[in-house]
Amino acid sequence: MSLAPPLLAVEGLTKSYGGIHAVRGVSFSLRSGEILALIGPNGAGKSTCFDMLNGQNRPDSGHVRLLGEETTGKKPREIWRMGVGRTFQITATFATMTVRENVQVALISHRKQLFDLWGSAPNVDRSEAGRLLELVGMGGYADRPCGELAYGDLKRLELAVALANDPKLLLMDEPTAGMAPRERVELMRLTAQIANEKSIGVLFTEHDMDVVFEHADRIIVLNRGTLIAEGSPAEVRGNPQVQAIYLGEGLLYEGGHREGASA
Amino acid sequence: MAFYVVQFLTGLASAASLFLVASGLSIIFGVTRIVNFAHGAFYMIGAYIAFTLTERFSGAFGFWGGVVMAALAVALIGVLVEMVLLRRIYHAPELFQLLGTFGLTLMVEDLVVLIWGPDDLVGRRAPGFKGAVDFFGQNIPSYDLFLIVLGPVVLGILWLLFQRTRWGVLVRAATQDRDMVAALGVNQKWLFTSVFAVGVFLAALGGALQIPRDAVHHAMDLRIIVEVFVVVVIGGLGSIVGAFVAAVLVSELNAFGILIFPKISIILVFLVMAAVLIVRPWGLFGKPEAAARKTPGLSVNPWRPLTSNERLASLAALVIAALLPLFAGNYALTVGSEIAIFVIFAVSLHFLMSVGGLASFGHAAYFGLGAYGVAFLAKMAGLPMIVCLLLGPLLGCMGAAVFGFFAVQLSGVYFAMLTLAFAQIVWSIAFQWVSVTGGDNGILGVWPASWAASPSHFYWLALGVAALVTIALRIAVFSPFGYALRATRDSLLRSEAVGINAKRIQWTAFVIAGTTAGIGGALFAYLKGSVFPDNLGISLSVDALVMVLLGGVETVSGGVIGAIVYKALNIWLVSQTDLSKLVLGGFIVLIVVVFPKGIVGMLEMLAQRRRKSPPPGSSLLAKPIESAE
């Protein structure tokens, strides 16, 4: 009931493709410092929903607001400038550049120095880049070409890049997909810690229910494009509708790992 | 009315052989992702061999048998080329295969003259199709009717082949997703070889069937290759139906274009291609290409600014180059100036291609515009040399701003083709608008002012500008903008996700590259004292590509080295032998096979190997590689 607008407010988000409702009237909100998981079985509309939040897809109707400001219809890069960092399900990094350079690109963009043709990029925010890399535990890899990194390290690098513009909100699409179990735990623990320290809101989708129930403050569940449940991990776990969906797929507790990278 | 029907049918007949050649190119590209520049050469060899066979064996069987035998023979040559050359370079950087097939084309042009002699050859007419059929008072050659039927028949056969055979299914699968086929456990090697053979067979058949209509000569390949690229791109790469529709479209444009716009029929085709690509970036029947060109793990050495030692070495090289006038004659100095100018041209393309990941096939347009800019200013406005040199490149800049805006909306091969289309449009204007540009006869008398007239002065000027341009672009590579540009090259998705407006960055890079090329062109106009449409022609664009690829597309200084080696070799060969194309082509093929990373790439690899020989691992957390600036 506070008057200040929430960090992220989603209202009545709807999208259909050729008569099929991918997402129908989804509404939820997210506070700063909160970690919210968006889950649901395959085809539930998670990806569509996510893409509408980060600007890759335009909703048919509904609104997305960041601290009260409309982001609907904006391009990904404009949404980023409003303070939204993101990581991808399949990592997207600058493969021929070094780990440090990857972070520096984001910092350069954040400082609006993209069209500076004269400066020396290797020296731009070198220490800041180093600090971000230390933060995600990648300090020792700064000069390695990104193309040589192991998958888990790429995920951590993406996190560092996503933090480069001091985001208020992090959008993470299946952050632990394709990682070994121990790495998953590490990465999410790191994310939670950073979110907590910097008071960043985190929205993530995830197939691995261990990860979800361990790290999410709150969970929302999508099925067939509509929001069917919302609440704390305990509440959602106890929700019979959710159980039905997941038990039907046999995934809720033990199957998550196998689901892995497929979307 | 009958006239228009006949005109339409004539267009269809021309479409048939265009379709044969284009479908072959399209299939090859679809599966192997090779832009086969040698496709025109196979077309030409098909015509030559068919000429020999049809002259040797008489009668209807001799003719038709000869045509088919010729196509088969060339397909066999294609298999050989694939196994000996292309197989070795499938994993080389994209477009390196283009360099290899370009080298082959050069060789073939000289070889056919050596084998078949210099004269144009006119083969016999097809038995049974010598005359014409009367159509309401208009004559239609019966051979045209044969071709009109042949086109759809070949389309049908290809369709059956792709839909009804296991091989066809594999080809279609590979066109959509190459890795999938590898995963299916298919012997990819032989799939590629067979696809290449089929594509080459179609090209050679297209050439052989020209015998009753055309003269066989050693420049047939270049006449068709550009048109075929246009057809394939309009239709959509990898689409056979697209190739057919586009071949008909292009041929009908030619047939009716001459009635409405008799003087601009060549431009018309390129205008249509540009329009199609702007509206439908993947051609009429093409599908959006998966982001295939990003090849991480290709063990690219991270780029870094020169260390202080390397800087000293570069400076020393520059000083030595500057001392050349002390011991070299006028000719060597003029050649030196030309090489310096081509260094400018090559580094400008290198900036776009290596840093920006945008391989332009029409970069000569901006070089030539710079040259024409100077010529207009000097001859029409009578401005002094220094002013012309400063303002002339602006024409290249403006051209790049306009064309670049549209071109950067595309990527990969489609980007390359749209730049080619723009360059051809500019070339056609220069070539045909005689009253303004002097047409083919060019603009003469653009000689340097007295302060730069002596070969040594001009050499210092060219060398100085080349050094400045190279340094400036190198600074740009390691500037924040350069990082952003490399970011858009490596991952569009990620760069948009960190707030980079990729198209604006790429457009800016295009304009920078175009302006820089224009500076080279401006100097070139003064070096030669004249400007000709050649200065913006395809062969110059190809030269630039070759220089960058030869030097090493994944390196920072590949453009410089590639330009020096290629241009010096080229000038020397042309001076020493009439068979310069054969030798140069052979050299390029050799480089492609032996050093698939280009000259600089190879040197870096050697250096790295040496650097790595001390205990491994020590470098992992060692002090930063970059030297602080």
Place this chain on the structure above:
Amino acid sequence: MRARSYFVGAAFALLAAGMGHSALAEDIKIGEINSYSLLPSFTEPYRKGWQLAVEEINAAGGINGKKLVVVSKDDGGKPADAQTAANELVSSEGVAMLTGTFLSNIGLAVSDFANQKKVFFLAAEPLTDAVTWAKGNKYTFRLRPSNYMQAAMLVEAASKLPAKRWATIAPNYEYGQSAVAVFKKLMSEKRPDIQWVDEQWPPQGKIDAGPVVQAVAQANPEAILNVTFGPDLVKLVREGNTRGLFKGREVVSFLTGEPEYLDPLKDETPEGWIVTGYPWYSIKTPEHDAFLKAYQAKYNDYPRLGSIVGYQTIKAAAAILAKAGSTDTDKLIAAAEGISMPSPFGEITFRKIDHQSTLGAFVGKTAQKDGKGVMVDASYKKGSDYLPSDAEVEKLRPKD
């Protein structure tokens, strides 16, 4: 066989280049540039022609007792490369003069180079009128009859035709455009009653012959002027024959009687076209007989027009050098202006007024003989009779 001779030719060129370096101080060197790799069908006979001339000159004691050496370079068909070659010949080889070139734009580029570097240039084959007129300069001379002269020769015959409705087909670049322009101008002067009913401008080297033929036929002209040549001509003739375009129509055609263009047509050769060319088989003059005999004896092949041009270029260069008695450029120019000399086509003169030689061409009609194309009823037209008046030339040519 051809391959063999080509190899020999290439080897000879290399040898000639090599000899250039080792030439004795008293040798006289001439630089020669042509599009050997781009246009071998024209430049191979041309090369044979000049090699024969060099042999004859040196066998007869050289130039004022000095041996003549020709250093030959390929330009690859590119003006810029031609200039590089010209530079090498002048700067490194130290040649006394430049000769050669086939394409108009290359002729102009080298002519401009000669003007800038103050070198004597004898253009062999380029046709454009600009070489001697609009872009003429004091250092440049030309041997072959120009575009204007060829047009004037054709107009003389064409204006006698009854045809009133004319169409033109010409490649869309400077040569084609100016050939049509001159022909139209001269023709309209003689025959004000003529109508121009259609013009076709196929791109050079890329004619789409079927539609072009069809479009011309649709305009139903009584006569056609053709300027296309080479492979474009072959396609045009084949399509025109099949579609009956030439039936009942007069055709006037530039250069088609030259063996380079006529021979490939074989049994497709159209009958009765009025053409300029070189009927080597029917020229019965002592000068030509001597040339023909020598050429056939040396090469076991018949000469093309290129052979004549190559032969006479070097003969003319030698005559100019002999008359000048020096390799000084100004003396060469003085010697060349107005010089007369024999040629296989009879005596020719390099005019002082515009540096054009009066070498002429043959005008006749095409015909087929034993499945081969020939020129019949051919008569030699002296170049001097087909040039504009001196007053007009003065206006066309910039002052030196």
